[in-house]
Amino acid sequence: MRLLAAELVDSREILPGQWIQAFHAPHLANGSRAGQFVHVRPGDWSGLVLRRPFSINTADPASGIVTIHFRTIGRGTEWFTRLRAGDAIDMLGPLGRPFEVDPRSRHLLLVAGGLGMAGVRMLADEAIRDGREVTLLFGAASAREVYPSSLLPDEVEYVVATDDGSMGHAGFVTELVPEYEAWADQAFACGPQPMLAALARLAATRRGRMGVAKLGRKRGGGKMDPVGSPAARRKAFLQVSMEQNMGCAVGACLGCVVMSSSGTPQRVCREGPVFSAEEIAWEAGW
Amino acid sequence: MKAKKRVVTSADRAPVRRRTPTVRRVKSAFVTPTPAQARPRASVPAPTATAAELAVLDAIDLSVDLGRGLMLENPILVASGTFGYGVEYGEVVDVQRLGAICCKGTTLRPRIGNVTPRVTETPAGMLNSIGLQNPGVDAVVERYTPIWQGWRTAVIVNVAGESVADYVEVVRRLDGVPGVAGIELNISCPNVGKGGIQFAIDAEAAASVTAAVRRVTDLPLLVKLSPNVADVRPIARAIADAGADALTAVNTLSGIAVAPSRRKPLLGNVYGGLSGPAIKPVALRVVYEVAQVVDIPIVAIGGVTDLADVLDYLAVGAVAVQVGTAIFADPTLPVRLIDELAAACLERGFDSYRPLIGTALPSRPGPPSAKGVEYRP
Numbered sequence: 001m002r003l004l005a006a007e008l009v010d011s012r013e014i015l016p017g018q019w020i021q022a023f024h025a026p027h028l029a030n031g032s033r034a035g036q037f038v039h040v041r042p043g044d045w046s047g048l049v050l051r052r053p054f055s056i057n058t059a060d061p062a063s064g065i066v067t068i069h070f071r072t073i074g075r076g077t078e079w080f081t082r083l084r085a086g087d088a089i090d091m092l093g094p095l096g097r098p099f100e101v102d103p104r105s106r107h108l109l110l111v112a113g114g115l116g117m118a119g120v121r122m123l124a125d126e127a128i129r130d131g132r133e134v135t136l137l138f139g140a141a142s143a144r145e146v147y148p149s150s151l152l153p154d155e156v157e158y159v160v161a162t163d164d165g166s167m168g169h170a171g172f173v174t175e176l177v178p179e180y181e182a183w184a185d186q187a188f189a190c191g192p193q194p195m196l197a198a199l200a201r202l203a204a205t206r207r208g209r210m211g212v213a214k215l216g217r218k219r220g221g222g223k224m225d226p227v228g229s230p231a232a233r234r235k236a237f238l239q240v241s242m243e244q245n246m247g248c249a250v251g252a253c254l255g256c257v258v259m260s261s262s263g264t265p266q267r268v269c270r271e272g273p274v275f276s277a278e279e280i281a282w283e284a285g286w
Numbered sequence: 287m288k289a290k291k292r293v294v295t296s297a298d299r300a301p302v303r304r305r306t307p308t309v310r311r312v313k314s315a316f317v318t319p320t321p322a323q324a325r326p327r328a329s330v331p332a333p334t335a336t337a338a339e340l341a342v343l344d345a346i347d348l349s350v351d352l353g354r355g356l357m358l359e360n361p362i363l364v365a366s367g368t369f370g371y372g373v374e375y376g377e378v379v380d381v382q383r384l385g386a387i388c389c390k391g392t393t394l395r396p397r398i399g400n401v402t403p404r405v406t407e408t409p410a411g412m413l414n415s416i417g418l419q420n421p422g423v424d425a426v427v428e429r430y431t432p433i434w435q436g437w438r439t440a441v442i443v444n445v446a447g448e449s450v451a452d453y454v455e456v457v458r459r460l461d462g463v464p465g466v467a468g469i470e471l472n473i474s475c476p477n478v479g480k481g482g483i484q485f486a487i488d489a490e491a492a493a494s495v496t497a498a499v500r501r502v503t504d505l506p507l508l509v510k511l512s513p514n515v516a517d518v519r520p521i522a523r524a525i526a527d528a529g530a531d532a533l534t535a536v537n538t539l540s541g542i543a544v545a546p547s548r549r550k551p552l553l554g555n556v557y558g559g560l561s562g563p564a565i566k567p568v569a570l571r572v573v574y575e576v577a578q579v580v581d582i583p584i585v586a587i588g589g590v591t592d593l594a595d596v597l598d599y600l601a602v603g604a605v606a607v608q609v610g611t612a613i614f615a616d617p618t619l620p621v622r623l624i625d626e627l628a629a630a631c632l633e634r635g636f637d638s639y640r641p642l643i644g645t646a647l648p649s650r651p652g653p654p655s656a657k658g659v660e661y662r663p
C-alpha cells in the first residue's frame with residue numbers, strides 16, 4: 001500500500017456512461033494482483049470528502065500502466081471523466097487481497113455482472129499468461145451495456161447474457177453457469193449481490209448435482225486451513241469479489257463490512273474484496 | 287493421509303519444489319523519465335524545507351498539556367473511528383509524529399456493529415453508522431497495547447458503553463495497562479440504541495458517568511460532547527465539575543440519507559452521524575460556547591481539513607484539534623498540519639502556538655479590583 005501520484009494517459013467512454021481510464025503508475029502496475037483495488041481521490045474538493053474505490057481493471061508491468069473501469073454515477077466519477085491526459089491524481093493502493101488461483105486449476109470460469117467486469121478483468125489476463133483456459137460469462141441489462149469483446153484478450157471464451165435478450169442468452173448470467181461448472185476447476189465472480197448469492201448457492205450444491213462422490217481424500221490432503229487464509233480460498237470452488245460503501249479502504253473505519261458465516265463482520269477493504277463464497281453469510285441481509 | 291515422499295537421488299540437486307504460479311514481474315527494458323515524477327504532486331507538497339528550516343520549526347513549542355500529565359508533543363490528534371487502532375495505515379502515515387491517537391470506540395464485550403450500508407457521502411461530509419463494532423476491551427488490551435507501548439505517540443482509548451457500570455468496568459480494565467495514555471469517554475455515540483447518547487444529553491447523567499469513571503482511574507480523562515443538544519454549556523460544566531481533565535467537542539450530528547430508490551433510508555441503521563466540513567460551523571459554535579464556561583482544556587473536532595480550520599478552532603478556545611473524516615481522503619493531512627502550524631507560528635513570530643488560542647473569544651471581565659472590594663453588594 002502506497003500513496004502515489006498517477007498520471008492520466010488515456011481516457012475513453014467505452015459504453016454509455018462507462019469509462020476506462022489508463023494511468024501511469026509503475027508501482028501499481030508491478031505490485032498488484034487481480035482482485036485488488038485502488039482508492040482514488042477526486043480533485044473536486046468542493047464538497048467531496050471521500051476517495052473512490054476502483055478495481056484494478058488491467059495492469060501492465062512493462063509500460064507501468066494501470067486502468068480503471070467505472071460508471072458515472074455522481075459528482076466524483078463525473079469529475080474523473082473531465083480529466084485530461086497529463087493530469088495527475090492521488091491513488092492509494094494496491095489495497096485488499098487478490099483472487100487465489102489453485103496452481104492445479106486449468107480451466108477458470110469467470111462470471112461478471114455489469115460493472116463487475118472490472119473486478120475479474122485482470123484475472124483473465126493473469127490466467128492466460130499462466131497458460132490457463134478462461135471462459136468469461138458476462139451479464140448485462142441489454143446489448144448496449146455489453147462489454148466490448150475487443151477489450152478482452154483473444155484467448156478468452158466470452159459468453160454474453162442479457163436480461164432483455166437483445167444479445168446472447170436471454171436471462172440472467174447465472175443461468176449459463178450450469179453448462180460450464182463441470183468443465184471449470186475454479187470460478188471467480190464479481191457483480192451485484194443477488195447474482196453472487198445465486199452463484200454461491202450453485203457452488204454449494206455443485207458436487208452433489210454433478211454426482212461427485214466425496215471420497216476419503218479431501219483436496220489438500222485433509223489438512224484444514226484457517227478460514228479466509230489464502231490457502232483456504234485457493235481450495236474453494238467459487239471466489240467472489242464483494243462491493244460495499246467504503247470510507248478509509250485500509251481497515252480503520254469499519255464502514256465496508258460484509259457479514260461472514262462465522263458471525264463476525266469482515267472488512268471488504270482488508271479481508272476482501274475477494275472472499276471464498278462459503279465465507280459469506282448470504283442470507284444475513286448485510 | 288500421508289504426504290507423498292519425494293526421493294532425492296543426487297545430493298547436489300535440490301528437491302524440485304512445486305511452485306505456485308506467481309505474478310511474473312516484468313521489468314521494462316528501458317526506463318523513460320515519467321512525467322509523474324517530474325511534476326510536483328498536486329496534493330502532497332514536495333518537502334522543500336531545508337534542514338535549517340526544519341530545525342527552526344522544531345524550536346517552536348507545540349506541546350500541549352491535556353491535564354493529569356497527558357503531555358502531547360503537538361496539538362494535532364486523530365479522531366476516534368477514523369484511524370482504527372493506529373496500525374491500519376501502515377507505512378502511509380508516520381504515526382510517531384502525531385500528537386495523539388484516539389482509537390476506535392471500545393466496549394466491554396465485542397460488538398459486531400450495525401447492518402450495512404454503514405457509510406455514505408453527503409454534501410461536504412459523510413454519514414456513518416458503524417455501531418461501535420469492536421473486539422471488546424480485553425482483545426484491545428491484548429492485541430494493541432503492546433504495540434502502543436513502543437510508540438512515542440500517546441494513544442487515548444475511546445470508551446463506550448450502555449450503562450455506568452459498563453464504562454466503569456472498561457476503564458478499570460484499561461487502568462494501569464502500559465500503552466494506554468488516556469481515556470476518552472464516548473458518551474455521545476448517536477448510532478446505537480444504547481450507545482450512551484442518553485448520557486450526553488443530560489447534565490446530571492453526564493456528570494454521574496464522569497464521576498464514576500473518575501473514581502476508578504487516575505488516567506487522564508477526556509469526555510466527548512454531543513452537539514445533539516439544545517444547550518451544551520450546562521452539560522460541559524457538569525462534566526468538568528465531575529472531574530474530567532479535558533473535553534472533546536464534538537461528536538457527530540445525527541442525520542439520515544435516503545436510498546437512490548427513494549423507497550427506504552440509505553443506511554442499514556437508518557440514522558447515522560454526520561461528520562466532515564459540513565459540521566464545522568456547528569462544532570465551532572460549541573467550542574466557542576464551552577470555552578467560555580469551563581476552565582479545562584478543550585479538544586476541538588469537526589471538519590478539520592486544513593490549517594485555517596485548526597487556527598479557527600484555536601481562536602475560539604480549543605487547545606488541540608482532532609482530524610477525522612479528512613484522513614480518509616488524505617491520510618497524510620494530520621502530519622502535514624503539524625508542520626504547517628509550526629510554520630504559521632514562525633511566520634507570526636511566536637515561539638509557541640499558545641498565543642493563537644482563544645483570540646476570538648469575547649474578552650472576559652478582568653479580575654475584580656481589590657480596591658473597595660468590601661463595598662461590593
